[in-house]
Amino acid sequence: MGLFKRLVWKVQANLPSLHLSSRLRNPSTRLWLGNALNQLGVVLQSWGRNLILDLYPELTGEKYYSDLLRMHRAVNDELIRQRQNYPHFIYEQGYLYQAFHSIGIFGSRSTETRFVDYGLADLIHAGDRILDIGCNCGFMLVHTAYRTGCAGDGIDINPHMINIGKHVAEFLGVADRINLYAERFQDFQPTGKYNVIFSFASHWTDDEQLRPDFDEYLKQIHSLLAPDGVLVFESHTADIDNPEFDNQMRRQHKLYDWQESKILYNRRRELYIMRKKDPVV
Numbered sequence: 001m002g003l004f005k006r007l008v009w010k011v012q013a014n015l016p017s018l019h020l021s022s023r024l025r026n027p028s029t030r031l032w033l034g035n036a037l038n039q040l041g042v043v044l045q046s047w048g049r050n051l052i053l054d055l056y057p058e059l060t061g062e063k064y065y066s067d068l069l070r071m072h073r074a075v076n077d078e079l080i081r082q083r084q085n086y087p088h089f090i091y092e093q094g095y096l097y098q099a100f101h102s103i104g105i106f107g108s109r110s111t112e113t114r115f116v117d118y119g120l121a122d123l124i125h126a127g128d129r130i131l132d133i134g135c136n137c138g139f140m141l142v143h144t145a146y147r148t149g150c151a152g153d154g155i156d157i158n159p160h161m162i163n164i165g166k167h168v169a170e171f172l173g174v175a176d177r178i179n180l181y182a183e184r185f186q187d188f189q190p191t192g193k194y195n196v197i198f199s200f201a202s203h204w205t206d207d208e209q210l211r212p213d214f215d216e217y218l219k220q221i222h223s224l225l226a227p228d229g230v231l232v233f234e235s236h237t238a239d240i241d242n243p244e245f246d247n248q249m250r251r252q253h254k255l256y257d258w259q260e261s262k263i264l265y266n267r268r269r270e271l272y273i274m275r276k277k278d279p280v281v
């Protein structure tokens, strides 16, 4: 192997031993560095692929690489606008809460991992209509639509996150099946029923903009579900081992049948798959 190649492999193999996460204790510095490194990676990847295209102009299907940087630029511009203009609490110090690794989007929570962990590929099918409450960038809905062929609506109070979701939906070619609305869930006027509703970490939000009465919230979701519809519900960290939350959940047995529940991510989240009981007894 050539000297250069050996050097590159050596640097690559030793990168994990830099232990950056323990050295950089300040979370905003870590996030800034993570985002900067990620952007560098995306630029290099895009540049490399476009170079390959120059070498092999007969290659097709490279829209992904020609549009990747444009999409990333649009996402970053929106993050800057959020930092400048958004009046409420900003998650993750202005970087993204939702990551989308397969298209190089840096964030705290991996959309692809959650899609697998929540079993969404088995639960959702082409033709289903999904509602994602407090969807943030809507990446869970966008990815689910991309993977399963479903359609759906996502609602979030933060217009900057919604704009990011629209850029990504457009990029992935699912924008015609997805509606992302920048509005409060409290004001949402649905146009029909949903087969599946996502409520992921959205029933008691850190920004204090969505803190409904729990029973009323689950009742409202029940009314939005089609017969036999499913609520996929992710808890907040503070709900784990919280007797009050356990009691609240127990009360929902009158509205829903439990399909499954599991603790995830080192006891930071609990996931429930709850099927609508219809008619309610």
Ligand SMILES: C[S@@+](CC[C@H](N)C(=O)[O-])C[C@H]1O[C@@H](n2cnc3c(N)ncnc32)[C@H](O)[C@@H]1O
Residues within 6 Å of the ligand: 097, 098, 109, 133, 134, 135, 136, 137, 140, 155, 156, 157, 158, 161, 183, 184, 185, 186, 199, 200, 201, 202, 205, 206, 207, 208, 209, 210
């Ligand atoms: C903890 S994040 C969860 C995001 C997403 N559901 C997920 O799990 O990836 C809570 C989200 O709720 C949104 N939100 C807060 N108040 C809201 C409201 N009244 N209506 C709609 N969305 C709201 C926030 O903007 C934020 O994106």
